[in-house]
Amino acid sequence: xxxxxxxxxxxxxxxxxxxxxxxxxxxxxxxxxxxxxxxxxxxxxxxxxxxxxxxxxxxxxxxxxxxxxxxxxxxxxxxxxxxxxxxxxxxxxxxxxxxxxxxxxxxxxxxxxxxxxxxxxxxxxxxxxxxxxxxxxxxxxxxxxxxxxxxxxxxxxxxxxxxxxxxxxxxxxxxxxxxxxxxxxxxxxxxxxxxxxxxxxxxxxxxxxxxxxxxxxxxxxxxxxxxxxxxxxxxxxxxxxxxxxxxxxxxxxxxxxxxxxxxxxxxxxxxxxxxxxxxxxxxxxxxxxxxxxxxxxxxxxxxxxxxxxxxxxxxxxxxxxx
Numbered sequence: 398x399x400x401x402x403x404x405x406x407x408x409x410x411x412x413x414x415x416x417x418x419x420x421x422x423x424x425x426x427x428x429x430x431x432x433x434x435x436x437x438x439x440x441x442x443x444x445x446x447x448x449x450x451x452x453x454x455x456x457x458x459x460x461x462x463x464x465x466x467x468x469x470x471x472x473x474x475x476x477x478x479x480x481x482x483x484x485x486x487x488x489x490x491x492x493x494x495x496x497x498x499x500x501x502x503x504x505x506x507x508x509x510x511x512x513x514x515x516x517x518x519x520x521x522x523x524x525x526x527x528x529x530x531x532x533x534x535x536x537x538x539x540x541x542x543x544x545x546x547x548x549x550x551x552x553x554x555x556x557x558x559x560x561x562x563x564x565x566x567x568x569x570x571x572x573x574x575x576x577x578x579x580x581x582x583x584x585x586x587x588x589x590x591x592x593x594x595x596x597x598x599x600x601x602x603x604x605x606x607x608x609x610x611x612x613x614x615x616x617x618x619x620x621x622x623x624x625x626x627x628x629x630x631x632x633x634x635x636x637x638x639x640x641x642x643x644x645x646x647x648x649x650x651x652x653x654x655x656x657x658x659x660x661x662x663x664x665x666x667x668x669x670x671x672x673x674x675x676x677x678x679x680x681x682x683x684x685x686x687x688x689x690x691x692x693x694x695x696x697x698x699x700x701x702x703x704x705x706x707x708x709x710x711x712x713x714x715x716x717x718x719x
Contacts, residue, residue: 403500405512411510436483465490574643596644
């Protein structure tokens with residue numbers, strides 16, 4: 398029963414981040430960076446300070462969920478102060494949630510991710526100004542579940558370890574394309590009737606990430622190629638193909654990131670969340686809003702060259718010394 402509660406706990410908070418913090422607030426305030434700035438600033442501050450609060454993690458989770466619930470009752474009528482407070486709560490919760498994921502096995506984590514992707518996709522087109530009830534329900538479920546979480550952690554030491562640079566790149570590529578897609582009136586896979594395809598390939602991406610065993614460099618190359626294809630079909634305005642490839646790579650790379658981060662100690666997780674959860678996604682939002690997405694293929698090209706160079710140079714060295 399505790400494992401099912403943990404799955405629901407993870408899924409609901411991920412849904413809250415997607416539907417409220419990432420899309421709801423940003424869209425409600427018309428993507429005005431200056432107006433929504435207190436949210437990511439609060440998020441960064443919360444992620445950095447949460448490890449210094451001298452209470453146990455269980456009570457930290459309850460405290461910040463209560464704050465998140467209180468702010469949910471105000472949604473979407475936020476001001477500078479309340480946006481900062483919500484950002485602080487969400488930012489503090491992010492590393493705490495990651496730390497709780499250490500207690501989940503692969504099946505529970507896969508199920509939590511699938512629930513969040515299915516729910517997020519199904520509710521994506523829900524009016525952003527009317528998501529207060531969604532925010533309240535999701536936070537309430539998470540808060541109740543937080544009091545009954547398991548205590549035993551699972552050993553994930555055998556997971557592959559990816560660099561912070563690579564993970565920041567993935568999140569930046571995802572955020573830029575997501576923010577561009579969600580604002581593009583000529584192609585929006587969530588509003589163009591592709592919900593079934595998106596949900597299906599989110600699930601396939603999660604399953605593939607846990608079962609598709611390839612070497613580390615090959616996996617990095619695979620993810621970057623999938624992102625390159627996603628951008629290609631976005632530029633070509635091929636919504637159907639994009640609705641297959643893009644959800645797959647989102648699910649796939651997020652599993653890879655989680656498998657890396659859950660190996661870290663709590664303070665390291667807080668630092669990672671600042672770069673991955675706030676700075677990389679914020680940079681993607683800025684690029685999308687400033688219509689700079691056409692420069693992203695250059696970044697993709699450099700990423701491909703770097704990965705391929707890293708993959709093949711060692712073999713050349715071995716040939717020299719034979």
